[in-house]
Structure formats: C-alpha cells, structure tokens
Amino acid sequence: MSATDFSDQFRTCQTTGLKVHRPAQRLIWINAVSAVVFLLIGGVMAILIALTKWQAIHLLEQDLFYRFVTAHGTNMLVFWIVFFEMAGLIFGSAVVLGSRFPGIAFGWFNWGLMITGAVMVNVMMFTGKADVMFTAYPPLKAHPLFYLGIILFAVGALLYCFQFLYALVIAKKEGWHKGSLPLFTFGLLTAAIIAIWTLLSGAIAFVPTFLWSLPKTIIPDGSFLRINQVDPEFFRIAFWGFGHSAQQINLAATVAIWYLLAHLTTGAKPVNQKMCRIAFVLYLLGINLGSVHHNLVDPGLSATYRIFNTSYLFYAAVIGSLIHAFSLPAAVETAQRSKGLTRGLFEWLTKAPWSHPGFSGFALSFVIFGFLGGVTGVILSVEQLNMVSHNTLRVPGHFHMTVVGGTTLAFMALTYYVIPLVLQRKLIGEKLAVYQTYIFAVGITIVSAGMTFAGIMGAPRRHYDIEMSNAVFQFPYATAIKPMLSLVGIGAIIAATGLFIFIGIAVLSVFFGEKIEPKVEKHVPPHAAGAA
C-alpha cells in the first residue's frame, strides 16, 4: 500500500508541531470518553463504599455494599484504566511518531468488543448476578455473562495492543519515523507488552471459569467443554497474572506519562536515555513475577518459588523504579538549573511551576506513587511480612496510593493536555484544574493512610462490619480502628470532590469547550525510501 494515500488525513498541532492522524484522533476520543464514563461509575461507588466503611454512618446494606465493592473494583481497576491506556497507546504510537494509525476500522471493532464486554459486566454486577468481587475466585460463581464480558473486554484490549505493535512497525517501515522510539513511546511499549501478558493470563483464568459457570443445559455432562471444577489455586495464579499485571501496565504507563508531563511543563529531558530505558526493560524482566504477592500465604507453593517471584527477579523491577525515582527529578532539576534556578540544593524545586495542573499533577502523583505506594507495596510483598498484611485493609491502602494517587492523578494531569492538544477543545475551568490536583491528592492520601493504619490493626478488606454485629462472637478490635475508618470516609469525600471536578472539567471541555480549528496540512512520511 502506498503511504502517500494518507497524506490528507493529517493536521498539524499549532502548539507542539506534532502531526496528528485525524482518524486516530477520533479513536483516542472514543477511548478517553469511555474511560471517563467508567471512572464516573467507579467514583460514585467509591463514595458509597467509603461512607459504609465509616462506621458511624454505615450507609449501605450488606448486599449492596458487596455489590458496589465489586462494581467499584472492576470499573476502576479494569475499565477506566484500560480504556485510558488504549487511548494512550494510540496517542503514543500514531501522534507522537507523526505516523498513520493502521487499521482504523479494526480499532473501532476492538473498541466495540471492549465496550460490549464492559457493559455486559456492569449489567451483571448491578443486577446482582455477579456479587463475586473484582477477583471472582471460584468456587464463588457469577453469571456466565460476567465472565464472557471480561473475556470480550480482554480480547478487545489484546487486539489493540497488537495493533499498537503493528503501528510501530508501520511507522518505521513506511518511513513516518526513523531511529529509536522516543522514550515516552518506549515506556508505552513496555506497558503494551505487559498488557499482552496480562490479557493472556486473563484468558487463561477466565475461559475455563466461563465454561465452568455455564449450566449443564448448555454444556452437558460428557462434553469435552464441560468443566466441573476450577482448581482454586490454578485460578489464583492465572488470575493474578491478570489482576496484578494489569496494575503493572499502569506503572509503566504512568512513568512514561511522568516523563512526558515533566517535559511539557518544565522542558525536562532525560539525562541519560540508556538509564531510563534499562529501567523499563527491568520492568519487562521482573515486574510480572510480582503477581505472586497475592499468593504468598496460599497453600501449595514452596518458599523458593515464593521468594524468587515475589522479589521480582532479585528486585530487578524495584531497581527499575528506583532508577526512575532518581532520573525523573534529575531531568527536571537539570532543565530548571539551565534556566538559572541554581541557588542552593532545591531552588529548582521551590520555583517549579506548581500552579500548573500538569506539573502539580505530575509531582504529587510521583510522590504518592513512589514514597507511599511503592514503599508499602514492596513491604507487603516480602514473603514473611505478607502474613501480617494479607487481605487486610493495608492492601487497599497500598493500591489506592498507586492506582489512584499515582496513576489516576497522572492520567488526570495528562488529560488537561490531551483535551486542547489532541481533542482540540479549550479547557473550561483551567484554574479549577490546578486546585483539583491538590484536592484529589490530599483526599486520596487521607483515604490510604486511614486504610493502612486500620489494616495494621487487623481490619480486613472487603468487610462490611468491623463490629461483627451479626456474628455469633464479637471481636473487640482496637479502639483506634474506628477513627481510622472514619478517615477513609472523610478522605473519600475530599477525593471524590476532586474526582467530580475533574470529570466536570473533562466532560464540559470535551463536549462544550471552544473548538480549536484544525490546521489541516498534507503530511507524507518524511523518512520514506526515495523521500527528499
């Protein structure tokens, strides 16, 4: 196919000079909008759950509480995050490389699979046919359509990942781009590879479970498709290859987005590209071994297996993160110092653009993800220490710092750039966006701190009633546990305020913001064979 066929499908971004493939832009739009819809659903669930955890309010009834925890977990951890990441993959390949995105119709088909799956899962959850939590551990059984929905969603996302890889190949082959991938795209590439592993694991976990959940009227006894029992530990291993690796996609994508945000806000350039890229490769090697965190106190596994895997391959992936922990601020510092902010050790930091949502979002999510989420995560995943933390509220405490305070906040900050630059609408309420990042960061830190300390005192996760008032025995928990749980409620109100401000800004801007007229320019592959 001749690459010149696509030359009139491009526009030039007036701010950055990037060449944007306009059909790809619409794919980014639909994925980002879908992401925000599920974020909204998850956000409403979040506040209802948190107000139930707050023992003095104890808002929901038991069954609704468990149903909404399921819906909150699935919508936030899977649908919001993965839809946004798919938007990110298209942005990182086509837009950043100034390339065409191959297979636009295929892209829409993949989105169709994902949205069908996501809607199916949500219908099943909210009609009470899948009160099985995000983890859906068999023998706890949900409606077959719940599993089918997850499989459809995973297949759609998996195809998107392969399409992303194909887009990278096409960009080089047709000459849209030359040389190494930009660091941002490289980071997204590691995220996409982690995603491929994630979604394969998801298929291994959920396909047998789906067959097992089908009634005998559909798959009779004796059929080779009949599965009477899913081994619970097999499911746990396969599921966490999906469930936790899905969060490692966030990690790689978030780090890539930090490099981009640092660059957009302060002009930071990675000091040493080799160091940053090695850190990403270390993620590929080690990070998905860490899925065993969830199985550290499970029966059937040896200490050697546990230690080797929970150490992420001798802490290779942690070393990767620690490299970023230095190289990201170093990039910002170098850029700031070159602007003359050289006094003392920290003038570069105090005079950073803190009133810029891109920078404040980046810096806050960096601190929350690294200082709080990363440290608690590594500690939870020590084989012996997991005994005093497995399935306590410390676990949600940890991943609210990483996924919410880290990834979600970074995604929010990026959205404030994506809306004008890619979706071509002026931001409505730009000033509010600055406050939004701080409100959200403070709220989610309070939530996570409350959860972590309650968990240290033994509060279980996914538990309706710390007073055990309906049980035969009442265990007298430490009195300090209730104030901690009320912190969860208070923090959730603050964080949800920030979240709803974000959704308000995003939705208003995308649908009613002032249109930025596209500058349509012909664009041909600059490095194609035979090109001037």
Place this chain on the structure above:
Amino acid sequence: MSDNKEKMHAPGSLVLALIFLAWFALVYFTQWIALMKNWVVY
C-alpha cells in the same frame, strides 16, 4: 572524561532520592521488628 563532565548535574535530586531511600529502609525494617513480636509460625 574531563573534570567538567564529572561535576554534579543534579545534586538536589540525589539528596531527594537518598531521603526517599532512608524512609524506605526505615519503614521496611520497622515491619520486620514488628513481625518478630508475633506468634511463632512456620
């Protein structure tokens, strides 16, 4: 390499990173000490 190239580019970041590592180690070993007070299990 020349001396000029060997000077610190980002001393502030190195200090920040070291503070981070100190906090990491502190929390990490606190947890081990807390675990040692528990029942004997193996």
Place this chain on the structure above:
Amino acid sequence: MSDSNDGVSLGQKMMDNIFFLLAIGIAFPGIFYFAWGLLEIFLFNNKQLSDYLIQTGQFGGK
C-alpha cells in the same frame, strides 16, 4: 533495517527491537511465575491428605 545503523551499539539495537522486548516480556513471567507455579501446585505439592494420615497412623488412616 535501515542502513544508518552502523556504529550503533548492541545494547541500543536490542532495546530498539520491539519483538525481542515482547519475547522477554512474555517469557520471564510465563516461565518463572506461571509455568513454575503450575508445576508447584500440580506436581511438587501433590501428596494426598489420606496418604499422609496413613503414614502418620492418625484417625485409622482415613
């Protein structure tokens, strides 16, 4: 691929190869986490409780 690759070090070439990265990104967790994990639960720790009870002579072996 292109002719301008001369003088580019091996490390850079490896990290520029997306299929190499894909291979290690699937192989490492696939072998160490998943395959090894399945071996653990289905082969290495496969002794029956009843066999153990017979061995230790508890509860009439059954």
Place this chain on the structure above:
Amino acid sequence: MPLETPEKWYKPFNREERIWMAIILVWGFIMFLMMPLGHLGKQNVSSETYKTTPDEFRKTADKFIEKYQVRDKDGKRVFRKGIAVVEAPEKEKGDAFLVARSWQYYPILVLRKNKTYRIHMSSLDLQHGFSLQPQNLNFQLLPYYDFVITMSPTETGTSYLICNEYCGYVSKVQAHDTMIGQIIVKE
C-alpha cells in the same frame, strides 16, 4: 526530550548516576537476602500442603473432634455457641484440624502457651481468609488444599478468627462478615 531521541543514546552513566545505581543495587540485594535470612527466624509461611477433598477433610476433622473434644465434669461434650471446643494435641502427639466453611470456623481450638501445634486447615466450600486477631496473622484457605501451619502461641487469652476473603452473602446473619471463630490459649 521524551518525544525526540538522539541517534545514539547508549552512553556511559555520569557520576551521580553511578553513585545511585551502586546504592540501589546494594539495597535490592539486602532486601532479597532478608527473605532467605527470615527463614532462620520464627515467623515464616508454611509450605506444607496436602491435596484433599471437602468430603475427606470434613470426615477427618469430625474424627479429630470426636477424639479430642473437651468434656466437662459430668463427662458431657463442651460446646460454645454450638461450636465444639477441642483441646488440640501437641505436635508430638498428633495433628489438629480446623475447618472453614460458609460462614463458620470449627472447632474452637484450645492451645497452651509456648507449646507447638500442627494445624491442618482447609475450606469445605468457598475460598476463605484465615485471619487471627488481634495477632493479625493471615493465611488463605482454599477448598481441595490442606494447608498445614505449625504454630506456637506466645501469649494467653482468647483470639478470634475472622474471615478476610469475601465468601458470599445470603442474609443478614449468613454472610461473609458474620464468619468468626475462636482460638483459646491457656497457660
């Protein structure tokens, strides 16, 4: 910049990068060593597991309760809230059994301080989370897997077993959050 790449970027580290890399490699190595070294300590996760079935495990546990249930002065079997109270045998004399099912742990084990016990645990139906409070020791219990934990209480008193893995909801009093058991430690 993240959006542009020099043609050749595979370059040596500078000074502070070398310092930082050396520090974090050492720290990673220390953290890795802590886990094998931890196995010299007294708090470790058991690797002892047997395959079982819910039926087999329930029958074995019933035999165990039959043999070791506590009796009062009149020789009557002791129950607490309908759950059998069992004096667990020490490690040398035999194994103890603990059953998790929706939504109960049984029996109630009576242990002695500083004595060592081998406790077999399994679930009869769904996955359950063994969570010993206030000690805050947590293990995952699965059906078809018999998990053997060797433990030795270091303090007396009544401890509670709550379930920290979601195990379903049927009614207000038959739900995950009503699942609770006890372990009593005597001098």
